[in-house]
Amino acid sequence: MRRSFARRVAGGVLASSAALVLGGCGQSPITPARIEPALEATFANLVELQVSRLRLPPIAAPDFAVTAICRKQLAGANAGAGDWTCSLVWQGPNRQTVRDTYDLFVATDGCYTATVTGESLGGPILKASDGSDVRNLLYTFEGCFDTM
Amino acid sequence: MTLRGVCAVIGVEWSKLGAQLKTRLVLAACAAGPFVFAVAMRVQSNVPADTLFGRSMTESGLAVPLVVLGFAALWVFPLVASVVGGDLFSAEDRYGTWATLLTRSRTRAELFAGKVLIALGFSLLAVLVLASSSLAAGLLVIGGQPLIDLSGVLRPPDQAVARVTLAWASVLPSAVGFTALAVLASVATRSSAAGIGLPVVIALTMQLYALVDGPEAIRRSLITSGFGAWHGLLAEPSYYGPIADGAIVSGLYLAVCLAIAYRMLQHRDIGG
Numbered sequence: 001m002r003r004s005f006a007r008r009v010a011g012g013v014l015a016s017s018a019a020l021v022l023g024g025c026g027q028s029p030i031t032p033a034r035i036e037p038a039l040e041a042t043f044a045n046l047v048e049l050q051v052s053r054l055r056l057p058p059i060a061a062p063d064f065a066v067t068a069i070c071r072k073q074l075a076g077a078n079a080g081a082g083d084w085t086c087s088l089v090w091q092g093p094n095r096q097t098v099r100d101t102y103d104l105f106v107a108t109d110g111c112y113t114a115t116v117t118g119e120s121l122g123g124p125i126l127k128a129s130d131g132s133d134v135r136n137l138l139y140t141f142e143g144c145f146d147t148m
Numbered sequence: 149m150t151l152r153g154v155c156a157v158i159g160v161e162w163s164k165l166g167a168q169l170k171t172r173l174v175l176a177a178c179a180a181g182p183f184v185f186a187v188a189m190r191v192q193s194n195v196p197a198d199t200l201f202g203r204s205m206t207e208s209g210l211a212v213p214l215v216v217l218g219f220a221a222l223w224v225f226p227l228v229a230s231v232v233g234g235d236l237f238s239a240e241d242r243y244g245t246w247a248t249l250l251t252r253s254r255t256r257a258e259l260f261a262g263k264v265l266i267a268l269g270f271s272l273l274a275v276l277v278l279a280s281s282s283l284a285a286g287l288l289v290i291g292g293q294p295l296i297d298l299s300g301v302l303r304p305p306d307q308a309v310a311r312v313t314l315a316w317a318s319v320l321p322s323a324v325g326f327t328a329l330a331v332l333a334s335v336a337t338r339s340s341a342a343g344i345g346l347p348v349v350i351a352l353t354m355q356l357y358a359l360v361d362g363p364e365a366i367r368r369s370l371i372t373s374g375f376g377a378w379h380g381l382l383a384e385p386s387y388y389g390p391i392a393d394g395a396i397v398s399g400l401y402l403a404v405c406l407a408i409a410y411r412m413l414q415h416r417d418i419g420g
Contacts, residue, residue, distance in 0.1 A: 038299075108367055148393070
């Protein structure tokens with residue numbers, strides 16, 4: 001009786017382990033299809049917040065119509081953790097089309113740090129319309145996406 | 149094995165733990181550490197920019213418990229999870245007290261269950277103290293301003309506090325898993341140094357693996373992955389898969405480690 005219970009427990013443990021391992025096999029889940037929507041949404045939310053902090057007229061995040069195209073910096077498979085470059089095209093507060101490029105470091109758990117290349121979005125600190133210093137939320141920011 | 153017997157073991161072990169300087173020091177460090185960290189952040193301009201929420205620390209005190217959570221995942225959780233579990237069994241070997249213990253009217257099963265429950269209880273208590281202290285330090289030293297989450301959404305303070313609390317709760321299964329690992333190391337090696345040190349070394353090795361872009365299946369089967377599963381709680385829309393995954397993995401570690409440790413203890417030849 002005890003042996004049969006032990007076998008059942010061992011069988012359950014093996015089956016659960018196998019399901020977990022097999023469920024996670026295959027190509028890396030870190031792909032442009034996951035990075036791009038996450039980056040677009042986070043960037044749009046941060047622009048909305050930045051506009052508000054700079055005391056400019058409010059604009060809703062979807063109005064920025066952000067589109068991202070990401071590719072891995074190393075040649076080879078366009079998937080996996082590491083360094084990525086993402087080009088963002090969006091509608092600025094004056095309805096002009098803006099293009100920015102970000103360098104991303106994406107960790108294996110789907111969390112990334114994005115740093116803008118060039119000075120198009122200003123430095124780490126910006127001046128608000130009332131003269132106060134404001135952290136530039138778009139200079140470097142972090143985000144995470146689901147890898148499962 | 150009776151409940152009364154297990155409770156008697158828990159009572160004795162709890163009083164022994166309360167008298168130990170080591171356990172008091174760990175709890176004191178968990179309580180005071182976040183305040184020291186928050187004050188240090190308050191009085192100087194540099195922030196831990198390479199950590200999630202590090203840049204937000206000067207803007208919202210609610211970032212403090214999340215930064216502490218990120219740091220603690222590296223080695224603090226494995227250490228506090230094993231400081232008691234890794235010593236409870238091997239201490240009896242060190243002092244040669246197994247024979248004395250087993251001549252009392254307590255079975256090996258009762259001793260094992262009581263000691264394991266004490267080890268798990270201490271781990272959970274230490275994480276709870278660190279969590280409460282981190283949240284209190286952030287709120288009292290820096291303030292309860294709204295927090296920008298990992299999707300760029302500004303969370304009002306009450307919502308951010310709820311998410312921070314859930315984030316800390318999500319690491320409990322992994323802490324429990326590490327305690328089971330420490331219990332196994334303590335029983336198998338009969339050495340407190342190995343019982344406490346091995347889980348920390350294993351945790352660091354797992355963390356190193358997580359830096360490598362290896363097979364996802366292996367990363368997901370590491371107990372340390374559960375320490376970072378809270379990221380999904382601070383994203384919009386939130387995702388909970390990694391938390392469920394971490395809980396299953398921790399449950400497996402718990403079951404396997406305790407089963408092996410129990411079997412080893414049952415079959416050990418303890419002479420008077």
